[in-house]
Amino acid sequence: MGQQQLLTGSYHPKDCQFLLQEAEGVELLTVEEKEQRLQSGVHYSQMVSIEHAPTQAYLEIFYKLTAKYKNRLATEILQLAKLLQQTIGSSITLVSLARAGTPIGILLKRALLALGSVSSVQHYSISIIRGKGIDEAALAYLQASGVKADSIVFVDGWTAKGAITRELRQAIAGWNIKNKDYQLSDKLCVVSDIGFTAHYVATHDDYVIPSGILNSTVSGLVSRTIRNPGVVGFHQCVTYHDLQNHDLSNWFIEEIASEITQLNPVVLEAPEILDPQFQHRQHQVVLAYLTQVMKSHDIADINKVKPGIAEATRVMLRRIPDLLILKNRHQEDVEHLLMLAEEKQVSVTFDHTMPFNALALIKDLTRNQL
Incomplete structure (x- = not known):
């Protein structure tokens, strides 16, 4: 099991490994087709949209907002890394929630390595779906691979209403009932917690995390995750190979990571955990x-x-x-x-x-x- 070839999307394998499997024969829907099916009762996890390259005008806004906020995002990522290191210890396994959590997980891994006091840091990205739960095949893979349960922290980009925070809590409670020898924490780590539901939080401000305003072209060309009944193994995804020439996933990571390396972690304080x-x-x-x-x-x-x-x-x-x-x-x-x-x-x-x-x-x- 540990030798299984894992997906990496367009990311470097050292940055992220997706515990997902490539879906076969999935129909890519237009926004209109998808909305009709959603509102007729088909669950969102059973379909995936066609994605288009962003327009030049929209890209210019993305670049402008990245330039505006890259220092803030780098600072908050490094502060979160300090908090995780202080709370979890020197061996940390980041498990980001695909796909919005994936770039944040990669940046947290870079920040933890930059701190220099972490002996081991791994990053996997797995699927969680509102109303369907977390990918238990992915959790079982981590267990079988020898990942220590107490090293795992779940990572997302932000919270809004808190639906995924609740889904995570319910899913991990269910997992822990069935797996007495592999007890996981349901504490979620996010950059921006506008819904006030996460545990490890850098800010409660509603500001632009630039990776949040693009789709797959800032998420390793990976689609949102799919969960079709009857499919065995990991939850699924598709890779948008047709958008390869528009992919900014690694550009974005390097932009923020280069800011992280210029910060002095000694003068940064870890965020406080809210009462x-x-x-x-x-x-x-x-x-x-x-x-x-x-x-x-x-x-x-x-x-x-x-x-x-x-x-x-x-x-x-x-x-x-x-x-x-x-x-x-x-x-x-x-x-x-x-x-x-x-x-x-x-x-x-x-x-x-x-x-x-x-x-x-x-x-x-x-x-x-x-």
């Missing part, structure tokens, strides 16, 4: 706002409400958006969202009371069929 009661209260503030939005827009399904810049971007790129709500039109961080809204002819409104900088609503296609 659980305070965290719970802040999470309730987020949920209260989302409930208000659902009520005012007559939305029954909270999954159609996507808070935060990164989640709103995903809606604009991968779903059929109904409305974009921004806190401030003139903030540079939402420039790409305004561009996407104009391209897709999506209405934009503003709410200065919002506890984050952007929120997107997914169009309910069933309403137009009455």
Whole structure:
């Protein structure tokens, strides 16, 4: 099992190994086809979208935001690395949640190595799917490969409503009941925790993590993960080989990693872990706002409400958006969202009371069929 050839996407094998298998014969859907199937009851994990190269104008925004935030992101990654090293020890296994967690996992590995006090750091990327759980075949692979359970920490890019944090907690609780000799921690590590649900956190600010505004071209050319019933082994993915000439995955890693090497870790303090009661209260503030939005827009399904810049971007790129709500039109961080809204002819409104900088609503296609 340990000798199995693992996928690496377009990343270097030293940076990341995906515990995923390449799907065969998967139909790539347009955004419209995918949305129709989603809203007719097909689970999102059973399909995958066609992805297109970003336009030159959109890429320019990506480059601008990377330049603007690369020092901040590098600093926060290094601070998280210090926190993990202080909490977990000198042997750390980063298990990022594909795919938004993958670039962050790679950067954390680079940062841990830069600290110099970590004896062993590995990075794998695995699948977790809302409503379907974590890839237990991937966890079993880690166990069989001799990875120590207490060295494992799960990594994602950000939280929004906290759906994946909850999914992770439920999945790990289920795993631990069945695997008494391989008990895992469900503590999630993220850069930006706008939903106040993660454990290891660098910031609660809703700002642009640049890898959050592109799709596979900043995630090793790997698709979002697929879970089709009856498929044995790891969860699946497809690789977008047709986008190879547009791939910025390694460019982005090197941009941030070079910033990390220029920082002095001695003067950086590890972030504090929030008091659980305070965290719970802040999470309730987020949920209260989302409930208000659902009520005012007559939305029954909270999954159609996507808070935060990164989640709103995903809606604009991968779903059929109904409305974009921004806190401030003139903030540079939402420039790409305004561009996407104009391209897709999506209405934009503003709410200065919002506890984050952007929120997107997914169009309910069933309403137009009455």
